[in-house]
Amino acid sequence: MGITFLNNDNEELDDELFEHYKFISPKGQSIVRVDKFLMQLIENTTRNKIQQAADRGNIFANGVPVKSNYKVKPFDEIKVMLAHPPFENRVDPEDIPLDIVYEDDDLLLINKPVGLVVHPGHGNYTGTLVNALAFHFENLPMNSSNRPGLVHRIDKDTSGLLVIAKNDNAMALLAKQFEEKTTEREYIAIVWGNIKEDEGTIEGNLARHAKDRMQMAVYDDPAIGKPAVTHYKVLERLGYVTVVSCILETGRTHQIRAHMKHIGHPLFNDARYGGDLILKGTTFSKYKQFVENCFKILPRQALHAKTLGFEHPVSKEYMRFDTELPQDMAECIEKWRVYSKSHLLED
Structure with missing residues (x-):
């Protein structure tokens, strides 16, 4: 039975989890508690430490957090994920x-x-x-x-x-x-759907999703997660997608991605938050092909950290830097401009 490590491409600002071990139980695995199962496989650990990891929600069976008394079955995928690399x-x-x-x-x-x-x-x-x-x-x-x-x-x-x-x-x-929160941070995003308001503010505590630990979710309970505030403004309406400016008041993990999904407008081609599906539009095959072509041009979430402003730590001068949109986002926006002008789009 081998140990494999997760390829961690999740650049978090806080509350990271890193996969330390992953085991696939063999075909002939007898039914056994997960803490005992891991004790047999992880060197230099104690059952108490394993049980503590389970109590913190850091042991997963088939992607779901489990307690130390979970019974391991054949072909179960058991992961141990902790907060430090x-x-x-x-x-x-x-x-x-x-x-x-x-x-x-x-x-x-x-x-x-x-x-x-x-x-x-x-x-x-x-x-x-x-x-x-x-x-x-x-x-x-x-x-x-x-x-x-x-x-x-x-x-x-x-x-x-x-x-x-x-x-x-x-x-x-x-x-x-x-x-x-005295820095200036502006992001440009392409989101699914036609946002009704020209501008607005999204507020809500962010914490890991209860079922998908690789996502963040918005919670109304102030005791859960950390406060997060995103101010947005519509820059361009392109029918089935909208180009928005997002100003961060806080800097939480996946803040813009989770907040925009929360209001029903996931980032275009954001696979982790469902934006890699055709969420708005028609059923016509030509439209589906158009969106697939846009996904190929922009094979990632449509998000760019465009502007950054802060006070210089020594001179105390306020410094503000701005960048152009990267080529993939610019090309994708242009394709949507052309499409929206030549087709009658519904909200």
Whole structure:
């Protein structure tokens, strides 16, 4: 029976879970409690530690959290997921090109491309932004998670601006601005549907989805999750999709993705939140082919971190940086413009 590790492409801002072990019980597996099952397979652990992991909801059977008395059956997939990467300090310098928008003695701004994971995690020990930073810069300060230079993060398949601290003073003062919500962060997104209001605010605590731990969900109960506020404004209506600007007041895990789904407008081609299905439109085969072509042009969630503003930690000058939309999003929007002009679309 082998151990495999999850490929962690989920760039979270907080409350991460990393898969430490995954076991597939064999065909002849006898019925046994999951804590005893894991005791036989995981070295250097105790039954008490396994039971504690189960109590925290960190042991999964076939994707569902289970208690320590769960009975393992043949062909069950058992995962142990914990809140820290098993090898969190492992960073190998790699010569990965960086698109540096601005740099001085205290910080730098990077325009992160789609597909670049921000920091190492299980399955992603190489090829990340942190690996690139370790190669190009020496003695970057560590953040509270022991990750060099990182002040904030964005998802692997979200493009756009990130600020990197180059010394401890910059790290502390920039992190304080993010914590106190004084930074300016604007994202551009394409969402499914025609949003009725020209602008609005989405509020609601975010926490992991009760059934799908890889999703975040909105909860009305203030005791669940963390407060999250997203301000949105319609930029362009394109029939079955809408281009919106999202201003973050808070920076929670998958905040825009979860908030937009919550109001019924998932991000276009966001597979994790259901946006990779044809959610609005007709049943005509030509329309279906059009949407599939858009998915091919934009093979990821339609989200770009366009604008970032903050006070410089040393000069105290307010700095505001802006980027153009990446080619895949720009091409997708243009295709929808052409389609919406040549077809009579319904809301």
